[in-house]
Amino acid sequence: MQLPLRIDPAAGMGLQAQVTDQIRQLILDGRLTPGARMPATRQLALDLGVSRNTVMGAFERLAAEGLIEAREPTGTFVAGRIVAEGPALLPLPEATTSVAAERRRRRRLKLRVEGHQVVAPHGPALPFDFWIGRPDARLFPMRHWQALLMRKLRGGARHLCDYGDPQGELALRQAIAAHVGATRGIAAAAQNILVTNGIQEGLNLLAWLLIAPGIEVVVENPCYRGAAQVFRGHGARLRPVAVDHDGLDCAALPTSAALAYVTPSHQYPLGATLSIERRQALLGWAAQAGAYVVEDDYDCDFFYDGTPLPALKSLDRHGHVIYLGTFSKSLGAGLRIGYMVLPTELREPARRAKALLNNCQPWLEQAALAAFITEGGYAEHLRRLRQSYAARRDHLCAGISHGLPGWHCGGGGSGMHLVAHLPPQGPDAEAVEKLARTQGVGVYSIARGNALLWNAGPDHPLRRVLLLGYAALSQTEISEALLRLRQAIGAH
Amino acid sequence: MQLPLRIDPAAGMGLQAQVTDQIRQLILDGRLTPGARMPATRQLALDLGVSRNTVMGAFERLAAEGLIEAREPTGTFVAGRIVAEGPALLPLPEATTSVAAERRRRRRLKLRVEGHQVVAPHGPALPFDFWIGRPDARLFPMRHWQALLMRKLRGGARHLCDYGDPQGELALRQAIAAHVGATRGIAAAAQNILVTNGIQEGLNLLAWLLIAPGIEVVVENPCYRGAAQVFRGHGARLRPVAVDHDGLDCAALPTSAALAYVTPSHQYPLGATLSIERRQALLGWAAQAGAYVVEDDYDCDFFYDGTPLPALKSLDRHGHVIYLGTFSKSLGAGLRIGYMVLPTELREPARRAKALLNNCQPWLEQAALAAFITEGGYAEHLRRLRQSYAARRDHLCAGISHGLPGWHCGGGGSGMHLVAHLPPQGPDAEAVEKLARTQGVGVYSIARGNALLWNAGPDHPLRRVLLLGYAALSQTEISEALLRLRQAIGAH
Secondary structure (H helix, E strand, O other): OOOOOOOOOOOOOOHHHHHHHHHHHHHHOOOOOOOOEOOOHHHHHHHHOOOHHHHHHHHHHHHHOOOEEEEOOOEEEEOOOOOOOOOOOOOOOHHHHHHHHHHHHHHOOOOOOOOOOOOOOOOOOOOEEOOOOOOOHHHOOHHHHHHHHHHHHOOOHHHHHOOOOOOOOHHHHHHHHHHHHHHHOOOOOHHHEEEEOHHHHHHHHHHHHHOOOOOEEEEEEOEEHHHHHHHHHOOOEEEEEEEEOOEEOHHHOOOOOOEEEEOOOOOOOOOOOOOHHHHHHHHHHHHHHOOEEEEEOOOOOOEOOOOOOOOHHHHOOOOOEEEEEEOHHHHHHHHOOEEEEOOHHHHHHHHHHHHHHHOOOOHHHHHHHHHHHHOOHHHHHHHHHHHHHHHHHHHHHHHHHHHOOOOEEEOOOEOOEEEEEOOOOOOOHHHHHHHHHHOOEEOEEOOOOOEEOOOOOOOOHHHHEEEEEOOOOOHHHHHHHHHHHHHHHHHO | OOOOOOOOOOOOOOHHHHHHHHHHHHHHOOOOOOOOEOOOHHHHHHHHOOOHHHHHHHHHHHHHOOOEEEEOOOEEEEOOOOOOOOOOOOOOOHHHHHHHHHHHHHHOOOOOOOOOOOOOOOOOOOOEEOOOOOOOHHHOOHHHHHHHHHHHHOOOHHHHHOOOOOOOOHHHHHHHHHHHHHHHOOOOOHHHEEEEOHHHHHHHHHHHHHOOOOOEEEEEEOEEHHHHHHHHHOOOEEEEEEEEOOEEOHHHOOOOOOEEEEOOOOOOOOOOOOOHHHHHHHHHHHHHHOOEEEEEOOOOOOEOOOOOOOOHHHHOOOOOEEEEEEOHHHHHHHHOOEEEEOOHHHHHHHHHHHHHHHOOOOHHHHHHHHHHHHOOHHHHHHHHHHHHHHHHHHHHHHHHHHHOOOOEEEOOOEOOEEEEEOOOOOOOHHHHHHHHHHOOEEOEEOOOOOEEOOOOOOOOHHHHEEEEEOOOOOHHHHHHHHHHHHHHHHHO
16 A cells, blocks of 8 residues: 655655654545555655654654554554454454454455543552542442432332433433533523433434534544544544643634534643633634534533633524533443533434434433432532542642642643643653552553544653542542652652 | 336236335335435326326335335425434424524534434323333332342442443343353353443444445344334345244345344244244354344243243354343333343454443443342242233233134234234224224334334235233233223224
């Protein structure tokens, strides 16, 4: 396979950067499709008249960006959907493999192996884990929750036995409508809300409804990995747009895109809040481009400094914004309850899609949560969490400032994690992550923190950024973790 | 739009049948795609040189088969995926409609409106409802279930707060593996099981993994609607194959298909059990065609006459069969727990797909169900249900034989519903359904019973078949319901 690259040794840009940029563009444009095999580095170097090290450097960078992946011993492939054709990715007994390969060869059945990372970190549990977005199980309102479940079960056998409304239980949708009205400034009717199996299902449902191969989707750079993957899995062309301390650079939005996926309250992973001027610009872009904006408000319940900005959706006059919320951060991901606030024209299509995908969500958790919200227990729980988490954030920030010279914190105005910028000298984020792990401490570079980062060479400042989720650790645990972190770095 | 039809007045077949058959074939072949607008009846009649009544008759039949649908006042369209372009299907305020239409026009965003019927029957609840596949809420093991939930919640906060394994809780997968081994003869490892949000999600996940537009999928004729729709929604070409008293006609399987969706234990909706000879033939076809067989074993827990046949999957030597099971019929659909037993090569792709679609299922129900099965409560519950349901089936059968002259029952050797064949004279199934409804009794024609039927003209014998789910009604209720049914028909 010959790639259509043009390398110009006289250009102001390094050879490796040229190779990297042009291959990246081929992938983002969909001209190199997921699963396509990359040429051998030796051959490509010969074709381009550059050294093999140059090509290998480019491949390494593209792999770090999640765009390509090596599969030993088969070769290197464009990441994403894979038409598996051998045992490389799937270790199978020989007989089964040949049956399966034969089956696919003859029938051209597609077999997708989306590169979706499971959300929780891998490997053995760490005693001091700053994993992002995990609530503290010790603060779960267990007695209250048990009482609610028991109350709902009495006389609830009919609901356990029957299919529920694909949109979600009406009582829960009414409770959510009231909640997002009061806390996020969103005027939503219960009939425009759909209960989902977490935000991830909301994203998948939207992609099923709206994305056909080739449609362009704006994502933030860096971006929540689960969103980018689900859009790419439906064939979207991703258009990463840079993020700075005011959030997404809305002046750089391509008018050719049909959808933008954004995290305005607390940019994932960098933690910026989208400024009010940029919110206006984003809505103006949506109106002009005729696009939808998907607002992922994953950890909006936690804000610490003054009054939070209302949701982007609250400014939406013309039904451009689709709002996604979740109870995974405030109660727990094991409940699997998220929701969407939909523009009116998407209400019925989304309801039908949910019925087609998996009928509906389980009844019991929905019923208990509706009562928890309506009776005020949820607001009280959020108040308590906010207090604890604010204290933990302050403690972590202070600990870093005093104990880790040259580090400074950002992104902590809201949410459940901080962004620590490392000093320009010394080990980078990935190296610190590895050192910390030897001491039982989990801290996360952007790539390991469920985020994708495009166009980031080895000297990119975001390679010196660590993500620290503080919500699940007590102040005592945070102190101990920082002590170990100092030792880990010092030992280095 | 001019349709490529050839009508031959000299052929032995009626004109209306020729129009119907040829349009049906265009749709099944994918040459007329879901959402395509059908020509006006007047124009088509002119083009073909037939009367407008002939064309209208053909359209009515195709609509009854679920292949096309009228959307007042816009026109008639091929059913399934719809690129909505106006207010016909979605009643919207004028302003929003124009914004949305403009958005779609400019961006070519797809907007799917899958024609998936919500599973439960519509309209006000009927006092005597023979809805299919609904368990009796009065027999739900509520005290035991409450105790299990409380036990699992003690010390379970961590599981409520964290993401679970996308494949499902290990304890539940182990319990399911033991259960399908003991009751269905399937030698499954826990690692080949994936817990889903009901069978519907299993079907969707398989379609996501395996189906690309144009791939041919065998379905039974008649077929469970939710399955046909999900495959069609992913672009499959459906190949309906006839069913008789021995189940699917395996001699008629097209070798061009890559997947067959079947219900061997208790054909949905007609209730036949696939004979052992045909099971062998089906597996032979799969080996020869290099195809997968999806075995939907939705109500296998209930068998009344002798020993049940083991699952088709138990005969599967080469990993051709994907087995789908559910707890919706034995416990309740409101729990939303189903599962798949996967061939080894699909294990990892399915796990990744589940993570991408919605991460995982809620924890609590999985944990409680694992204990319920492992500690023997589930087997005991099934024994009790089987006893009750057998008595109800016998009572219903006897009541029909004695009280409704000319009716006879079939399909009741297992499962939760009977098939009643109406006498050749008198009202057909649809008419009886309507009459019964006036007396508060729900009985269901094939089309209204969540099934699709192809190639069935007005005189087709299956238009004189009613489906009666008996599991949720006590014997006293069944007697009263039959009394009312007699009155309804007598009054007619």
